[in-house]
Amino acid sequence: MSDILIVDDERDIRELIGDILEDEGYTTRLAGNSTEAMNEVNSEPPALMILDIWLKDSKMDGIDILKTVKRDNPDIPIIIISGHGNIEIAVAAIKQGAYDFIEKPFNIDQLLVVIRRAMETSRLRRENSQLRRRETEVAQMIGESAMFRGLVSQIDKVTKSNGRVMLTGPAGCGKEVAARYIHSNSGRASAPFVTVNCAGVAPDNMEQMLFGRESAERGVEPGLLEQAHGGVIYFDEVADMPLGTQSKILRVLVDQSFTRVGGADKVRVDLRVISSTNRDLEAEIAAGTFRQELYHRLNVVPIAVPSLEDRREDIPLLAQHFIESFNRSQGLPLRELSEDAVALLQTMIWPGNVRQLKNLIERVLILGDGTGPIEARELPQDGPAGEDEEGRVVLSGTLATLPLREAREAFEREYLLTQINRFGGNISRTAAFVGMERSALHRKLKSLGVVTGAKSGGRIAYVEDEQVTSAS
Incomplete structure (x- = not known):
């Protein structure tokens, strides 16, 4: 994609720039005022915009267009040009998200250098967006057990809505996979799916990461909420979100807008929110660590994701799925599971749930020295027989596979x-x-x-x- 929209009220200038860029192999579109410019953007967002600050006989000037386009299409790089340039205008443009500022009369070689860099930025952003979509597309729900079928039935009912979903279940049980499944089967499937790891971000950095920031030195740095515009924001382990941030997220859910750190202007976003937790949020509310109002906003559709212990019948399917996945992604051997290996896997304790099973399969494929069926003796023997948390005797080793x-x-x-x-x-x-x-x-x-x-x-x-x- 090399489509560039040139917006300038002087016909000679926009046509001159257009001719030069087409000689360089780019495709161009021209607009002489704000109405034409916004019509072009709304009909088909360009890969890049060259935008004049001063537009005669227009409802919006260049800064207004810049704000509007960056709000709705944050990935489009915008190069500002002006014959009345000064440092104040340049700072204002960069602060609102412009890629660069060039003063008229400009040097053609300089303009081409900036355009090439901006187009590379545009290309990388598109690739990142495609990778995010591809990651969502491959999120599969694997299983045939009654417990699993009940889960999928619940999830399928919410995929086409915009309702907020709260996924609960122990660590590693597949809550994020369920969230990605919801997204990839929704009307927002082509838009971003952005994950916020609430437990992995320092409280002092949480708001800047979510809301982005503005500064004269570095301009506009979009946060995760802006990056998720039009798609899904997924709050992973939401119970770990700092209390102060919880209040601001509550306001975002109410207003669908926020202010960047260091900024003054409202940024509007269109988001679907999916959250997950392995904790009892009502207990967290009683302890004063989670806001009740936020809980009610997020917990519109509660869905419990079962542990692997509760769906042991699905272990063979999951294990074979991981074997095939590692073969495609890492070139590891494409092996089958022997009957004794399946029997052992289904009797093991799985405190880490599906994630633990996935890691175990990867470990066996990496360390294994064969390409035939995986035998029980190849599986990690991490401990003797014992009891699980409910006092049930659980066999380990190869005992489960013997007469x-x-x-x-x-x-x-x-x-x-x-x-x-x-x-x-x-x-x-x-x-x-x-x-x-x-x-x-x-x-x-x-x-x-x-x-x-x-x-x-x-x-x-x-x-x-x-x-x-x-x-x-």
Whole structure:
């Protein structure tokens, strides 16, 4: 895209600039007053504008046009030209978002240099916007469980509206994926999806990051709210937003406008707001750390995103999806999951939810040395069997993949070796703790293959009458 709109009330100048730029390979459009200029912008936003400050017989001067265009099309670079230029006008233009200021009569080579730089800025901004849209497009909801189908049914009901959505659920369960799914299936899908990481920004920097800033030295620096204009602003872990910022965001939701840090003019925005949290916001309100008015504004449509523990049936689909995704993005091996690997994945504890599963799959693909099916032995064995927060016994290792008799023997061996090591290899103390006669424990160890000179997992070297010596 190399379309440049030239706005100047002097016909000779705008046609001269147009001819020069077309010789350079650009496509140009011409406007002689503010009405023509705004009609051109509204019909098809240009890649760049060259704008005269003083426009005779116009409803708006160049600064007014600049403000209007930057408000509605912040990505369009605008070069200001004027035959009456002075430092005050230049500062005012830069402050309102102009890319650069050139005084008439201007040097053609200088103008071309500035245009090339501005067009490069325009190109990069378009690419960033396309990348944001592409990132949204690939956000997929993966699953077939009843819990998951219920979630998708709820989400599908809100995609076409502009209602504010509050997504709740534990960390890593897929709240941002759900937010991106809403956006990519909405009428705003072609507009930006901008994430605000409320937990990852220092409180002192939050307002500048959200609202942008203005200064004579650096001009206008748009914040995330402006960047999200026309699309979605996503407040990730909104409970971590500073109280002072909460009040200002509440005002934005009411007025659909704000003032940049250091600025005076109102900036109007058209936004859909989606928020998420893994905390109990009503408890945060009671504790005085979250504003009740903001909660009610954000919590128009509450949707609970289930944990991975609540949708274990979806683990094989998710795991295979991540394998294919890593193959496309990183060139990692395209492998399948063996039955024993699937069984193990579905019995593991997942405090980190879907994010933990994704990281585990990436780790296995990176460290694995094969291209065949992923076996259970390749999966990280981070700990012994244990209990989850509700007291349920959860198996680890390969126990979940074995027949009952083999699993029982494997468990007994692991359990007894753990207790022997716990008591420093003392058989008498071990027998007393596990509730067995010493002779019975010897027989059990022998039946499990823990005999003189044998090793098990590199821990037991041999068994003596009263002492089991651990291997180093």
